Amino acid sequence: MQRDRVVTIFERSRPGRRAAQLPALDVPDVALDELIPSNLLRSRPPVLPEISEPEIVRHYNRVSRRNFDLDTGFYPLGSCTMKHNPKVNERVAAFAGHARLHPLQAPQRAQGALELMWLLQQALGAICGLPHVSLQPSAGAHGELAGLLLTRAYHADRGERRHKVLTPDTAHGTNPATVTMAGYEAVKVATDGRGGIDIEDLRAKADSDVACLMLTNPNTLGLFDENIEQIAELVHGTGATLYYDGANLNAVMGISRPGDMGFDIVHVNLHKSFSQPHGGGGPGAGPIAVSDRIEPFLPRPQVVRRAPVNGGEPAYDLDHDRPRSIGRLRGFQGNFGVFVRSYAYILSLGGDGLKEASETAVLNANYLLARLKRGRAGSFLPVAFDRTCKHEFVLSGAPAKKKLGVSTLDIAKRLLDHGFHPPTVYFPLLVHEALMVEPTETETTETLDAFADAIDDILAEAEQDSAIAQSAPYTTPVRRLDEVGATRRPVLRQPL
Amino acid sequence: MQRDRVVTIFERSRPGRRAAQLPALDVPDVALDELIPSNLLRSRPPVLPEISEPEIVRHYNRVSRRNFDLDTGFYPLGSCTMKHNPKVNERVAAFAGHARLHPLQAPQRAQGALELMWLLQQALGAICGLPHVSLQPSAGAHGELAGLLLTRAYHADRGERRHKVLTPDTAHGTNPATVTMAGYEAVKVATDGRGGIDIEDLRAKADSDVACLMLTNPNTLGLFDENIEQIAELVHGTGATLYYDGANLNAVMGISRPGDMGFDIVHVNLHKSFSQPHGGGGPGAGPIAVSDRIEPFLPRPQVVRRAPVNGGEPAYDLDHDRPRSIGRLRGFQGNFGVFVRSYAYILSLGGDGLKEASETAVLNANYLLARLKRGRAGSFLPVAFDRTCKHEFVLSGAPAKKKLGVSTLDIAKRLLDHGFHPPTVYFPLLVHEALMVEPTETETTETLDAFADAIDDILAEAEQDSAIAQSAPYTTPVRRLDEVGATRRPVLRQPL
Amino acid sequence: MTRFTSATDDDREQMLAAVGARSIEELFADIPPNLRLKRPLELRDGLPEEQVHDELAELARRNVDAERESCFLGAGMYDHYVPAIVDSITQRSEFLTPYTPYQPEVSQGTLQVMFEFQTMISELTGLPVANASLYEGPSSVAAAAYLAKQHTGRSRIVVSRAVHPHSRETLATYAVGFGCEVVEVPLAGGATDADALAAAVDSDTAAVILQQPNFLGAVEDLERLAPIAKATGALLVTSVDALTLGVLRPPGEFGADIALGEGQMLGNRLDFGGPSFGFFAAREEYVRRMPGRIAGEALDADGRRGFVLTLQTREQHIRREKATSNICTSQALNATAGTIYLAWLGRQGIVEIGELMAKRTAYARKRLTQIEGVELLHSEPVVREFALRLSAPVDRVLDHCAMRGIAAGYALGHDYGELADGLLVAITERRSRADIDRLADALADALVRTAEPESAAVST
Amino acid sequence: MTRFTSATDDDREQMLAAVGARSIEELFADIPPNLRLKRPLELRDGLPEEQVHDELAELARRNVDAERESCFLGAGMYDHYVPAIVDSITQRSEFLTPYTPYQPEVSQGTLQVMFEFQTMISELTGLPVANASLYEGPSSVAAAAYLAKQHTGRSRIVVSRAVHPHSRETLATYAVGFGCEVVEVPLAGGATDADALAAAVDSDTAAVILQQPNFLGAVEDLERLAPIAKATGALLVTSVDALTLGVLRPPGEFGADIALGEGQMLGNRLDFGGPSFGFFAAREEYVRRMPGRIAGEALDADGRRGFVLTLQTREQHIRREKATSNICTSQALNATAGTIYLAWLGRQGIVEIGELMAKRTAYARKRLTQIEGVELLHSEPVVREFALRLSAPVDRVLDHCAMRGIAAGYALGHDYGELADGLLVAITERRSRADIDRLADALADALVRTAEPESAAVST
């Protein structure tokens, strides 16, 4: 990666330079203040950069080289499913028929797009085991919000007002944050000794004021909750809904379906299980699949297939006429470009391929875990719950910290010098000094071996001299950054 | 740049892995040896890599990071015109209408492509000041070969056989190499004290056995030959043709035209003046523009515009019916994809823009030269001929070698550590320890200043300790390589 | 084995052995048997890449996109040209494939782009702080309302009826959750009714939401509206079209507390509505309540300049149920495209594009209203979009124009029952005078024909 | 100032001052005044990027490409699918924008790809050494003849009439220059006439050039022809279709001295004929006469493995008039695409694609010859292309098929006067059985219709 000095695009700017050349004025010229009152006009242009095309290209090319990326190296970021992003997806998403289609094009002139969305709905429904899908939510957290608003609408429709939503203590931060945004109170449920929901605690908390239980399964420990049937029964018994955070769906595609487990509402992260590139933090999409009883409340508009007229092709349409709908969650029809990529991915793999992906993801995780256990990680970074994991597993760096003086953060930073992206760190909160490792199915055994070796090397090095890891990394574009200072005196834009 | 260990794609291969998935067999299965005699069938598959898509992507991504490229840094490689490659050119070249057009599509169904070629011919003709253009040659050297074969055909048509072709001692290596391939004897013409053709030497050699004089103007010293009119007169006086090696056209677009200078045949490097990306050594294209008397011999087929029929659109066609043509130089119609890019470039700049490009190229070169002269380069790397240069200039590293003990090669290698691609070195041969610097018009003054500073720093450093440059580079993916050893025991493929 | 995985049968065997399992199934033994799917998924078999390509190409062909017709549709997303450098840079794997920059040492690329983006948004809006992106426009409006509610402790949101219908609907959806009443201020002609606004704002009003230019294309008189909106201590939230901010006075100068908007027009494809991004800028005092990622400058251990995600204590992964928003994955790559686009457009270009649109829009407005059966829906000043009234059914007129290869605009009746005869026409730098003239011809023709009996009209 | 340059007026002034010139014109004072162009170039004004895009899109639309019709055209270039990874990797600026790797320390990327490419070509052809690319197919044939002439000192080149017409024409063009006589060996049915070959080869023959499969699609019996070709010491040069080498015995195993070919089918676009690449492999003894760049392994000063351009003493920049070729800029990026494609196809895929083509071709050959008015032009074994005779004028049949969205093939009459009724049909993995059946229908229909009087036929 590039180690040169930071120069921002503004620092490359020189007065009078430019890249954009706009079409010439081809209509009568008029003074702007004849069109718009001058008190509503801008007096000083915004200080955007002034720079030619070649220099923009060089700038962002150089800047890009200061990133670690999945197409260059292993990126076992737990909970994020950093699987390969097939290049054909980018190609098909770029077709003008997709990329330059206006969202308000009349449905009869956007049949291909609507059919694609409908096909994706069908596919996600089949994978989730739930019959109705809305593609609207923009990401997982947005799907969660949709889920709780659906829950609210469902209860309201039955004349109930409930105030609490249960989330396990292992839940991802978006779960409780969503609970608050949706106007509920978040109530934590404990984890039992095998890493699943503590049934007793759940039983104690699952009362008639509970609107919903949000669950990830396999959960953020990478463990499948074996009691899921009992949990579902318990929750449904109180009249609450059961929400499935689909961030970990990559473990069970074609193997077990959330709908069959008893979930009412599922969100799917297309940017995880369905290969949408992560883009440095999006775009993604968080479609939701729901059961019959939730369906009436789905967001508006919904993509529907109308019966063929005169024996012709069926027509796809946007149904706005959904009187019990919770309404819109965003503009237009959702992140269509993401749908194209994920639909292409599903077409590429097919049903068997998706199943094989999940199998291999789980095999890779268990293999890596086995490799690690056998080395120094076995004593210094033990797995938090010693069971067969699913697509990921969580190690605890507590012994390493105690015995070697190197924290999970130190190990993560030292991994950077070995050319690996570190796992997710310090999550889930339940596990001390957590390291959450998700290799995904698209990695080779050679890569897993190399990663295990790197962890072992780092621990061996720390046995000799813990200071090395404590001050790592050394070879990255910058070394550890002063985050505390950055928060104390925030510099959030360039002064110009 | 990536400094990791070399691993070839073959070394990443594992039996049974694969990326390609082909369409299923949808016709009756037959044993291959029922279709083709088994003695003509392969017994053992070629050992191509076995590797999945994600691993191919990572492999070539990593490998790519071991290159220095124009989109990341300054690349003043003399004679190569490493100007910015506009990204829109790649976009328009990728249109299916261009990229998936079969070369044998019937002309009436390829009118857009033929019109584009015709428009490019017109534009190049206008720039060169010569009325007829063939786009067929695949690169500059191919254009040169075309030029000499045209010369031969021209003389033969007049019943003459001539045996010699003159090239200046500053000529690019392709010139004399082409002379030999075209069946002529190469005769060198000396350079005079101002860096131009030595008129007396030319006069002595320009006899009636001379078929052609090949010239670059501005020449490879970056100098415009002020005596060009006299040279043209002299050469034409003997009945020979005058060939213009257009590698340096970037200095004179819209300013002076080879046709007006008296040249009969010109090649244009679309990958230099007309912004086709260099691709690590091609593709390029070397269209030729010629005068009326050469036209009958142009390669076959030629793109022509036929008069409109019934007042409709004019029709573009491939004219194969050219009885005096030298024939084909290659398959199909030439490097069409390159034509698309260069035509887009010409459309982008227009006449004024091309002229400004040449002006700025020359200004940038003179500015950089002035900056260098003022520093240590003034004494250690003096310019070979102290005149106003055109788009490039040649320094001599002889004093540096003598006084500091650092050769041109050492300086070039040390530049790598400063993040610059070195200039062309040891060419032209005439200049001792030559450094040929071509900044191009797309560079900023800041970049030129930084380069001049780097040269100065290197010389200053060498004044203190010449060993540093002598062993440079230090920061590149590999250090100096043993080229002699590589030639002595060539390893030209991986043993498998 | 799929083409994206590498585990051959041999690999599987060797890995299972290392794990100590006899079969892959054994790894799933913890899933209760009756929850295991006993049959294949109801999906087709996987396809070779070229067949995936062909099927998607076939679907794409069945859409009439802006490459195939002259597109005057706007209403929130616009057919601007996306320069090739945007694609070529955002398709670099270095930007395309990493995730959120949790490890700043190896994410300086993404972080620096965020910082540059924030600077540009801050410049455009005239507000000191901006985040690194939200999902898109309308949900950003809802996010602003949530912020206002949390900040003020009040529970009414006042929104102009001239705000994008999708924004109003999204706001309404969210507000049911976080518990706010949404009150709509009616239109007076093409703009927000100032008197009604004054009447609507009270001491329980958390925010007033306006849009500039508004959904009908009108430039709102923010100088008049802003003080009214802020009179009772409510936050003034303006949803703005970033591409008009080279010519329109920025919201910050009118005293807006928050400026946000849809970012599609900044170098993002239409993509049938997404992905794009939302931007969100505010006064300093709201920074610790802002939703979304924020990059800040920081020094490294060797004193080198760099960037980090900062003020993370706002965020869900730290604060969980106390977070200021639940957003996690956002739209980083789209914001990157926006950053490159704004660098490309530059200080001169942002003004020029605004002026070009304003002048072409003025021309189009005049040209179209010369047609028999077309009149102005309002006469407020406009920049890039304007509203007309048609004398014939709008949908039939649109179909006629579509047959001539023109998407003439958006039928306002979809969202405004009272404007069933309304057509919203958008102009970008891609719509030339010739395109506008062709639209005028098509519209004139359509109005004549749709006046004819249905059967005759259909035969065209 | 163009959008690709940065010199503002201020910059120009400052730079001129540094140079000591008063004006830009002064920098051109060395150009004799009457050679300076006194008027603007006869070119249009420069256009904004979006207008360049639109004009090129408009030109592209006027071509009927293989996305728009079912393409059975071959004859040297084939409509294979180019996997997306080829584009995404070759569009990385690191491969796209550098030049020839003259500075190996910062060109290891390009050099390593060359080395991998050479290895793959060597594997495919069964010959030990390969270069890193030439321009394309036919000029590579001429280059081989030049090598043979230089190597043997002989002056006759014997070429089969079954070699691609473009190769034969290019050879003829070059041979005029380097002074060789070209002698053509006639066809016997669909293949090279072995007896005529034996008769043509003499002690002054420098090379015998054959093509596999030949231009008419036939697999030549190289086992029989090779010894005949080599009987007098001439070099055996075979031009091969690389994509058939997963199933066909490689030239090296028949004793070929040189194997070369067009590389388009290896991951390169059709591009109306270029750019693509030529490959060139040979026996060890010719390596120092080979044209083009060659990469070789080398160690660096620290003993690290790397790659360099090697055996450069063959090349023009070192040897000038004594060089073995004049080639300089070649087709590196296209060869890079070829390398990625071959890595993608892999050891299994190269066989599978050959088999798939062979079986589909067998089906198509059978299916089409069942049509009234269609018969086999030859019955030699074929892999991916075959020749038919039609009972109606070929060009009219082709036009009819084109109207039905099918490019039915190539009319052999263009190049072979004696085969005016010949049609060459190519099959790739993109042409499904359904496509072949549609072609059969169209062909049958066309043959019926073209038998009708012209006027009636035209009205379809």
Ligand SMILES: Cc1ncc(COP(=O)(O)O)c(C=O)c1O
């Ligand atoms: C377990 C879990 N739940 C929810 C989310 C939120 O999804 P998104 O980031 O798409 O909003 C994530 C994402 O990181 C996650 O890992």
Ligand SMILES: Cc1ncc(COP(=O)(O)O)c(C=O)c1O
């Ligand atoms: C002066 C000169 N002439 C001719 C050539 C040959 O052109 P090409 O490399 O396109 O064959 C070059 C290219 O490097 C050159 O610089």
